[in-house]
Amino acid sequence: MRMKNKLKIVKQFAIVLLIAGGIYVIYTLLSPPVLLSNSQEQIRNIFGEPSHFMLSYLKRGEDDTELVRYELWFYPDHKKKIKFLAGKLLNIEYFDVDESLVGKTKHKPENFDYFMGYEDLRKYFGEMNIEKMELPVFFDKNIETYVSQDVVFVVENGRLSYVQTYGVCIEGQCLGDNLYINY
Numbered sequence: 001m002r003m004k005n006k007l008k009i010v011k012q013f014a015i016v017l018l019i020a021g022g023i024y025v026i027y028t029l030l031s032p033p034v035l036l037s038n039s040q041e042q043i044r045n046i047f048g049e050p051s052h053f054m055l056s057y058l059k060r061g062e063d064d065t066e067l068v069r070y071e072l073w074f075y076p077d078h079k080k081k082i083k084f085l086a087g088k089l090l091n092i093e094y095f096d097v098d099e100s101l102v103g104k105t106k107h108k109p110e111n112f113d114y115f116m117g118y119e120d121l122r123k124y125f126g127e128m129n130i131e132k133m134e135l136p137v138f139f140d141k142n143i144e145t146y147v148s149q150d151v152v153f154v155v156e157n158g159r160l161s162y163v164q165t166y167g168v169c170i171e172g173q174c175l176g177d178n179l180y181i182n183y
Contacts, residue, residue, distance in 0.1 A: 034069075034110040037087030047075045050082075051104045052166035057114050071109055074166060076102075105150050105165040112153075116160040121146070121153065 036044065050073035057067040071084040076097040083090040111124065122130055125148045133145040133152070142157045154162035 034113050036110055037084070039089040040071075040084060040087060043073070043082055043089070047078060047080065047082075049104075049108065050074055051076050053105070053107075053109045054162075054164045054166065055109055055112060056162045057160075067114060069114070073109065103150075107151060107165060109163075112160060112163045114159055114161070117158050118144070118146075118155050121155070121160065125151075 052074040054072045056070050058070050060066045060068050068086045069084075073082045073084070074080075074095075075082070079094055079097060080092055081095050082092050116124075129148050130146050131148075133147050143161075144155045146153055146155065150165055152162075152164045153160060156162075
């Protein structure tokens with residue numbers, strides 16, 4: 001009788017652990033890698049999702065190895081571009097809309113993070129949806145440029161250093177049009 005009670009307790013404990021593990025996995029898969037700051041949330045509440053964006057990671061100073069996230073969000077309908085540094089609002093500028101900002105990306109800035117490498121991006125976009133691009137500016141061995149249908153991104157030393165969703169498609173022609181897109 002005593003052994004049955006112990007087995008029952010072990011079973012219940014195993015079920016609780018399994019449920020907790022499942023919740024953790026679901027949470028980590030569904031939550032974006034980057035949380036928006038209060039300033040970014042406020043801008044989203046006012047203007048909605050950015051139509052396009054650019055983000056990069058910059059050194060804080062010349063000798064500093066610490067990086068800071070720089071983001072540029074575009075709202076062509078409002079003729080506004082909004083700059084953030086480390087999530088803090090730098091400024092809101094008026095700009096003339098050109099053909100590189102036509103349409104809207106389905107991606108969000110918070111889905112991309114410095115700690116993402118090529119494999120993470122391949123999982124995000126799908127294996128057949130990424131193509132390596134050779135740019136003369138980046139002939140360094142540790143810098144690789146890739147394109148998906150409406151995103152160009154740079155992986156430097158195995159880490160994501162740059163993402164751009166505008167200027168990838170012009171006059172209906174996109175850099176990654178020959179890729180199979182299903183994400």
